[in-house]
Amino acid sequence: MKLQGKTAIITGGAQGIGRAYCERFAAEGAAVAVVDLRDEQAKEVAETIAAAGGRAIALHTDITDEAATQEMANRVQQEFGSIDVLINNAALYYDQDILDQSVEYLRKTLEVNLIGQLVCARAVFPTMKAQGGGSIINIASTAAYPLPLPAMPSENFNSNAYGLSKSGLIYMTKMMARQAGSLGIRVNAIAPGVTMSEATKKIVPEFALTGLKESAPLGTTLEPEDLAGTAVYLASDDSRLMTGQTLVVDAGVWMNG
Ligand SMILES: NC(=O)c1ccc[n+]([C@@H]2O[C@H](COP(=O)([O-])OP(=O)(O)OC[C@H]3O[C@@H](n4cnc5c(N)ncnc54)[C@H](O)[C@@H]3O)[C@@H](O)[C@H]2O)c1
Numbered sequence: 001m002k003l004q005g006k007t008a009i010i011t012g013g014a015q016g017i018g019r020a021y022c023e024r025f026a027a028e029g030a031a032v033a034v035v036d037l038r039d040e041q042a043k044e045v046a047e048t049i050a051a052a053g054g055r056a057i058a059l060h061t062d063i064t065d066e067a068a069t070q071e072m073a074n075r076v077q078q079e080f081g082s083i084d085v086l087i088n089n090a091a092l093y094y095d096q097d098i099l100d101q102s103v104e105y106l107r108k109t110l111e112v113n114l115i116g117q118l119v120c121a122r123a124v125f126p127t128m129k130a131q132g133g134g135s136i137i138n139i140a141s142t143a144a145y146p147l148p149l150p151a152m153p154s155e156n157f158n159s160n161a162y163g164l165s166k167s168g169l170i171y172m173t174k175m176m177a178r179q180a181g182s183l184g185i186r187v188n189a190i191a192p193g194v195t196m197s198e199a200t201k202k203i204v205p206e207f208a209l210t211g212l213k214e215s216a217p218l219g220t221t222l223e224p225e226d227l228a229g230t231a232v233y234l235a236s237d238d239s240r241l242m243t244g245q246t247l248v249v250d251a252g253v254w255m256n257g
Contacts, residue, residue, distance in 0.1 A: 091113045
């Protein structure tokens with residue numbers, strides 16, 4: 001077990017990719033805080049982990065609410081005695097609406113997908129600093145990298161809110177890594193490609209899947225569980241000299257670096 005003795009806060013842990021992180025982290029020996037707005041589902045994840053012999057609590061927290069995230073971090077510290085890992089996974093993804101180009105929607109997306117990640121990182125910072133270290137894993141997306149599509153005439157500039165938020169998160173990962181490295185706090189990101197969570201099944205039409213799979217050198221899209229090993233690696237001491245990095249996990253579609 002690679003995460004024995006560690007405590008992980010996993011935001012957006014109630015479903016999809018976040019749930020896969022929660023279950024794998026618990027199986028690797030970590031105590032897990034399942035943080036989400038979906039109370040029933042988060043509770044069910046924590047109960048499933050406990051039934052398998054692991055340790056988990058479900059906490060209702062809006063990641064954009066500073067006071068609530070601080071309260072959440074205090075609660076985790078009291079319950080498990082440390083905060084070693086934060087996976088900033090919660091995002092507006094399920095609710096993503098690429099047709100909504102309003103400034104209000106852009107603000108809302110950046111509030112949850114970018115500012116929310118900063119707010120959560122700030123909430124765990126004092127504990128990680130006092131402990132002498134920790135690992136923060138920001139969940140970005142390959143949507144951060146603009147598609148090389150033919151020029152598309154438009155009535156106006158599109159905000160591409162989701163890609164913008166994830167691109168900002170990659171920048172923020174590097175800045176946080178620089179600022180916190182001397183405290184032993186590492187900050188890295190994972191940029192998943194198309195992953196067949198419930199959210200993706202709702203927003204990506206069936207007919208588009210064959211093309212998406214064929215565009216990947218490894219010939220497939222991902223399942224939520226396919227991302228968990230990379231998160232375990234970034235959380236564990238195996239990656240102790242890695243910080244400020246974004247690992248693309250997408251079956252080879254984007255070959256950055
Ligand atoms: N599924 C994909 O293809 C894919 C690809 C690249 C990146 N990602 C990223 O992976 C992460 C998980 O994706 P998913 O497919 O499991 O999405 P999802 O929509 O199923 O899960 C997101 C979770 O975040 C929670 N959440 C949303 N706003 C919140 C808030 N303000 N406070 C607390 N919790 C909140 C939701 O309740 C939900 O449980 C997201 O960051 C997403 O952007 C997903």
